[in-house]
Amino acid sequence: MMQDDSSLAPLPASIGFALRRAQAAVGDDFAARFNGEAIRPGQFAALQLIKQAPGVRQSQVSAALGIKRTNLVPLLDELEQRGLAQRRPVPDDRRAAALYLTDAGHATLARLDALAQAHEARFAARLGPNEHAALLGLLARLADPAFDTA
Amino acid sequence: MMQDDSSLAPLPASIGFALRRAQAAVGDDFAARFNGEAIRPGQFAALQLIKQAPGVRQSQVSAALGIKRTNLVPLLDELEQRGLAQRRPVPDDRRAAALYLTDAGHATLARLDALAQAHEARFAARLGPNEHAALLGLLARLADPAFDTA
DNA sequence: TATTGTTATACTCTATAACTATA
DNA sequence: TATAGTTATAGAGTATAACAATA
Numbered sequence A, B: 001m002m003q004d005d006s007s008l009a010p011l012p013a014s015i016g017f018a019l020r021r022a023q024a025a026v027g028d029d030f031a032a033r034f035n036g037e038a039i040r041p042g043q044f045a046a047l048q049l050i051k052q053a054p055g056v057r058q059s060q061v062s063a064a065l066g067i068k069r070t071n072l073v074p075l076l077d078e079l080e081q082r083g084l085a086q087r088r089p090v091p092d093d094r095r096a097a098a099l100y101l102t103d104a105g106h107a108t109l110a111r112l113d114a115l116a117q118a119h120e121a122r123f124a125a126r127l128g129p130n131e132h133a134a135l136l137g138l139l140a141r142l143a144d145p146a147f148d149t150a
Numbered sequence C: 001t002a003t004t005g006t007t008a009t010a011c012t013c014t015a016t017a018a019c020t021a022t023a
Numbered sequence D: 001t002a003t004a005g006t007t008a009t010a011g012a013g014t015a016t017a018a019c020a021a022t023a
Helices: A015-033 A041-052 A058-065 A069-081 A103-127 A129-143 B015-033 B041-052 B058-065 B069-081 B103-127 B129-143
Strands: A085-089 A097-101 B085-089 B097-101
Touching: A015 A103, A015 B015, A015 B041, A015 B103, A015 B129, A041 A058, A041 A069, A041 A085, A041 A097, A041 A103, A041 B015, A058 A069, A058 A097, A069 A085, A097 A103, A103 A129, A103 B015, A103 B129, A129 B015, A129 B103, A129 B129, B015 B103, B041 B058, B041 B069, B041 B085, B041 B097, B041 B103, B058 B069, B058 B097, B069 B085, B097 B103, B103 B129
Parallel strands: none
Antiparallel strands: A085 A097, B085 B097
C-alpha cells in the first residue's frame, strides 16, 4: 500500500541541497540520452575540450575539467583504447603529452554533440531562454574563484 | 614555471557542467566550515529531516534525500553509534523503524545549523538576496518531477 | 503479493602519496 | 627544485540483487 507521500516539508532553503537535486535530474536526462553510447560526462567533456584545442596538454584538460590529473589518466586511457583520442609527444617538452582527436573521435563527437544539444534544449525549454541564461550566469558566479573558499 | 593558464575557453554552455562547477565550490565551502565536525552533507540533511519530523520512517527519509533506502542504513548506523539519532519500533507496523534525535543530537544539530547558516549566507551575500532566491527557484524547476526524464 | 529494513557487492568518482623522466 | 604524467590505493557515493520479517 502506498503511503501518503506529500509528507516531509523540504529542507530549509539550501543551495547545496537544491544543487544536488537539480544535478540529479539533469544527470538522469544525460544518462538517458547517452544510453548506449557508453560515454560518461567527464569523457564527453574531455573530447569537447580536445576538439576545441587540439594539442592541449593533459594537465590543462584536468584543470579545465576540475579533476585531478591523476584521475584523467584512466579516462584518457579508455578514450585512446577505443580509438577516439590520441596522446602524442611534445617536441619542446618531453615530459608532456599533447592530445588530439582521431577521425573516429571527431565522428563520434559529432553524434554526441547532437545528443548533448537535445539534452541542453530540454532544460532550456523548461526554463525559457531568458531564465536559462540567467541560471548559467548565477551558477558561474557561485563557482567564481574570485572569492576564496576559506 | 607557471604556464599561461588563461587558455581553454569554457565548454559550450552546459547546464550539467555549470552545475558541477557550482556544486564543487559550494561543497568545498561546506567542507571547510564543517571541518572537525565529521558530519557529511547527507548525514546533516538526515538530522535536519528527523528533527523536523520526529518519528519519520527510514523509507521516507531516503525518498526525501534522494538516496536509496539501502544506502541510508549505514548512514543511520553511524548517527546511532555516535548517539545522535535513534531507531525505535513502530507499534502499528513492526517492519518499520521510526527515527528520533537524542538530546545530544539536538545539541549537535543546533551547532551544525549555525555553521550551515553561515555557509548559506556566504553564497547569498555573493549573489544578493533577490538572485539567491531566484537561483533556488530555478534549481527547483530543474528538479521538478512534473517533467518526466525519459 | 508488496513493503520495510537489511546484507553483500560492485562500480564510479574522488583524493593522497610516491615514483619517473624530464625541465 | 619544480613540473608532467603515472601508479597504487583508499574513501565516499551510488546501484542492483536477494533475503527475513511483516503487511
